[in-house]
Amino acid sequence: MAFGEQPAYLRVAGDLRQKIVAGELPPHTRLPSQARIRQEYGVSDTVALEARKVLMAEGLVEGRSGSGTYVRAQPVLRRLIRTGYRTVDDCTPFRQEQADETVRGTWESSSIQEEATSDVAARLLITPGQRVMRTRYVFRAANEPTMLSTSWEPLAITGRTPVLLPEEGPLAGRGVVDRMAAIDLVVDNVVEEVGARPGLAEEMLALGGCAGHAVLVISRTYYAGGRPVETADVVTSADRYRVAYHLPVR
Structure with missing residues (x-):
């Protein structure tokens, strides 16, 4: 193969991709069979199979x-808007995370006490093995x-307080800022890191996507006076969302 020349399977995948994008192969149309690809492009079964694998991976x-x-x-691309904390009437976890403020969202959650892993402990500046409250959410629109x-919250902060459980008690669903304020902690800083990785099988099952497809991960930590009070990973399908930050200029 000459320098700069594409492998045969990429050339076949590229031509099929162009047909899909142009609408020649519209959604729900059956892709040409392996035998048809082999015959039409004059390639081997191995090349035809690898070309299909490329399109599946994409x-x-x-x-x-x-x-x-x-x-x-193809899903309609939506924006996951990040604007920082705002005081709103419906200050729920979904209102903090949702992509479209015009959509009324719902969520399911479950909380359990566990020992902090080394990764979670590093994010919360605590010792691995210390007790935390882990809460898992599924958001829907x-x-x-x-x-x-x-999300993970140190029980050294929230234990034996009315805000022990994020979705129970007098401030259920009010969000980290309001809940921490109720125990005299002023959240004054939020750090977010955005990355991408292949989605885990259980994540893609919950999100209705294909196993192995990329997900966006927003790792967020709330601080009060330099002390982490909550850290969380927000996960969504990378082919459905783009992260948009609206940041005030001070």
Whole structure:
């Protein structure tokens, strides 16, 4: 193969990709069979199979057991808006995380006490093994799952207080800032790190995506006077969302 020349499987995948983007192979259309690809492009079975794998990895097609490979309907791209903390009437976890403020969202949650892993402990500036409250959320809009969130709060801060459980008690669902204020801690800083990785099988199952497809991960930590009071990972499908930051200029 000459320098700069693409491997055969990438050339085949590129041509099929162009047909999908141009609408020649619209959503829910069956992708040409391996034998058809081999015949049309004059390639081997191995090349045809690798080309299909490329399109599957890109999320353009999906396999259906016993039926074949079909073009996927591409989701409508939405923005995951990050504006920092705002005081609003509906100051719920969904209001803090949701992508579209015009959409009324719902969520499910569950909380459990556990020992902090080394990663969580490093984020909370505590010793590994110290007790934390872990809360997992599934957020939905229009009955569709949109994002997942897992948060951890040190029990050294919230234990034996009315805000021990984020979704129970007098400030249930009020969000970290209001809950910490109720125990005389003023949240004055938030740090977020945004990254991407392949989605775990259980994450993609919950989000309605394909296993192995990329997810966006926003790792967020709330601080009060330099002390971390909560850290969380917000996970959403990378092919459905773009993170948009609206930051005030001071």
